Amino acid sequence: MSKETTALLHVDEMKTVFKTRLGPLEAVNGVSFHISKGETVAIVGESGSGKSVSALSIMRLLENSGKVSSGKVLYNDVNLNELSDEEIRKIRGKEIAMIFQDPMTCLDPVYTIGDQIIEAVKIHEDLSKKEYYERALQLLRLVGLPDAEERMTSYPHQLSGGQRQRVMIAIALACRPNLLIADEPTTALDVTVQAQIMELLKKLQAEFGTAIFLVTHDLGVVAEMADRVVVVYAGQVVEQADVYTLFSKPEHPYTEALLKSIPRIETKKSEQLLAIKGSVPSLNDMPSGCRFHPRCPYAANICESKEPPMFKIGEQRFSKCWLKDENMAKEMLLTVQQKEEEEAVETPSNERKIGDVLLEVKELKKHFPITKGIFSKTVGHVRAVDGVSFTIYEGETLGLVGESGCGKSTAGRLITGLLKPTDGVVTFSGQDIKRANRQTMKKLRQRMQFVFQDPYSSLNPRMTVMDILGEPLEVHGIAKGKEKRERIVELLETVGLSRNDIQKFPHQFSGGQRQRIGIARALATDPDLLICDEAVSALDVSVQAQILNLLKDLQQKMGISYLFISHDLNVVKYISDRVSVMYLGEIVEVAEAETLFHKPLHPYSQALISAVPVPNPEKKPERIILKGEVPSPSNPPSGCKFHTRCAKALDICRQKKPILKEVLPGHTVSCHLY
Structure with a gap:
């Protein structure tokens, strides 16, 4: 790939190596791309592909064990790898800045927001005290933070996730x-805040002509923000193209698989997502030949033995795949045709029978007391859940959506009895949970199980899979001894794992495999x-597709009902029969999923759905x-809580x-407009 003369940044055959006890490991292997002034280039791929390491290599922010061993990183024709620590510090922050993924871990909890922005300016510019303050205030207003003057004296913990991300952008733009x-700048944010951040970045780019290097696995964000896309797999670039060409005609099988694995609002519930088999290879166990061949449906003999070159297939269009070799393409396409014929099976019917009411929630409330003083006097309440009502039928999936802090997770914990409600009635299979004695509650909990967001923190790192899955079997007296082991093997196979995994510990599995163990434990x-x-928010799109397909298959076979709590509306639309929208x-x-996503009635639902990245x-x-932020649940607005x-x-x-109230058949809404 020839160097672009207009490039602001040109990365040429960059290799990043980490020293480990097992010897040197190449995390990035020969990555090349360029970024021009005012352009947005996105780098995409699964976790472990080398996206963030590439970004940190450019910034020279690798830990001590890592370094760029070869290749060039040219910024305005200056090789950043050849600069001293003092010289790179003059560029870092002033010429090239970075927005990190988790603002809470990057902002200092003991310094005010104003001090942290001023510190970023002080390193590179010599101004008066008043000018520092004015610059910081101007930056907070620029990134759209409400009450900018008041926020100057706030601490990070006093801001919401979206506000903290805006502060990170202000520091980067200082x-x-x-x-x-920008390293995953919108990953942990609600769709509404994500939309605000994307609009902000586009506005700032137009105003200052800033080039953006976007690191993300969210292809919706890529489609909206990027001019060009770099696809990486196992530390190598496998495809490059402009965003329109890449999405309309992906050339590399990996890119094609990533695009087919994403649920979209138009995807029908009966459709199966494409799940890429296997996972990204470990750095110390790279396959020979093409690194993607163990997971590729087109793989031929040459793919296993010989690494493909980077084929140029158009203006600024590249693909690292033997399919671009005319002599190899016929053999590879014949291979995939033979595999499809061998694996062809009759598609099972997706029709499910929705049964009677399984769970009924009426006017459920949870008010957490706010206490002050030495005697812990109650001075108010946080109204986390404030009169929620819904039903779930046998064999049905009810999606529960809303912004962070609206009470979704609290509602889930109240239903299972993990939290005690302040008021309201939860009836499960005709049994009032509040009136259930200890023995009855144990039996009910056996029939209601939780799949948590972070599988790693919810699995005991000191327990093997055998112990993790065996514990609920023993607690509820379901199986012991040989019968228990047989049941554990059956559970592992149900979620797509092997009997060989039974003695492994959680850290020996990938994120998607750990989530499967969490689901097996719940089952x-x-x-x-x-x-x-x-349950799928922290996963790559490929692993997410595997888990969503698994949940649908389990529902098909076992008739399980789901309460699916998420802020990813594409996923909720794909898996849900009905959707409840929650605010404060x-x-x-509440409506059928198809109805809600194509004709939402409440202004809040309309805003949520319009914010979904396409x-x-x-x-x-x-x-x-x-406009504005979600009001505090300790002091909600009068009347309709959304009116502000x-x-x-x-x-x-x-x-x-x-x-x-019901305004259309099966469609209820809480709004004075109807």
């Missing part, structure tokens, strides 16, 4: 850099209801950007609380 490296008691709390502790709309660069959604952010608010909305 010296108006020419290049901004151990043969439950009727699974509560999945952000209350349900504001993985198609040719479609530019019309966003409804919500609603563009359609009427006078009655400020005074009278709307009632959740």
